[in-house]
Amino acid sequence: MAFIDASGNMDRQGCRVFLILTHSCAGGVPLGIFITTNESTETVTQALELYNSLLDETSYFGRGAALGPAVFITDDRASERQALRNDYPDATLLLCVFHLLQAFWRFLWDSKNAVRKEHRPVLISLLKEMVYADTIEKT
Numbered sequence: 001m002a003f004i005d006a007s008g009n010m011d012r013q014g015c016r017v018f019l020i021l022t023h024s025c026a027g028g029v030p031l032g033i034f035i036t037t038n039e040s041t042e043t044v045t046q047a048l049e050l051y052n053s054l055l056d057e058t059s060y061f062g063r064g065a066a067l068g069p070a071v072f073i074t075d076d077r078a079s080e081r082q083a084l085r086n087d088y089p090d091a092t093l094l095l096c097v098f099h100l101l102q103a104f105w106r107f108l109w110d111s112k113n114a115v116r117k118e119h120r121p122v123l124i125s126l127l128k129e130m131v132y133a134d135t136i137e138k139t
Helices: 041-053 078-087 097-109 117-131
Strands: 002-008 016-022 029-036 071-074 092-095
Touching (some): 002 078, 016 041, 029 041, 071 078, 092 097, 097 117
Antiparallel strands (some): 016 029
16 A cells, blocks of 8 residues: 655745655655656656656565555545556555545535535534444444
C-alpha cells in the first residue's frame, strides 16, 4: 500500500511536490518524491515513469516497478488518479478518508448546495459513522 499526495505553490514557479509514502509501525516511510511544474495527467504520468526507471524487481515488496503497489490511497484529484491508472493499471485506488471528509464538509458549507446550518453537524456525523464503521450492520 502506498499513499501519494502533492503540495504546491511553494516557489515562484508554482511547482508541485509529490510524496509517495508507505505505512510502517513507526508511521509513514518515504518511498519517493518528485517535483513537477504542473499537475496534468501527462506530467504526472511521465514523472511516475521516470521514478519507476530508478526501481528494480525487488521494489514494492517484490512486485517490481512494472506492477507497483497493489493499493494507492489518494485524494480526489482526477489528474493524479488517472496518472496512477496509466502507470499502475492493476493497482486499486482508494480515496483518503481525510480528503473524503474534507470534501463533504466543504460541500455542506457551500451556499449553492443550500444545506441548512443545523443539518450540517448531523450529516457530517452520519458520514463519519459510515466511514469508520467496522461492520456492514453499523452502516
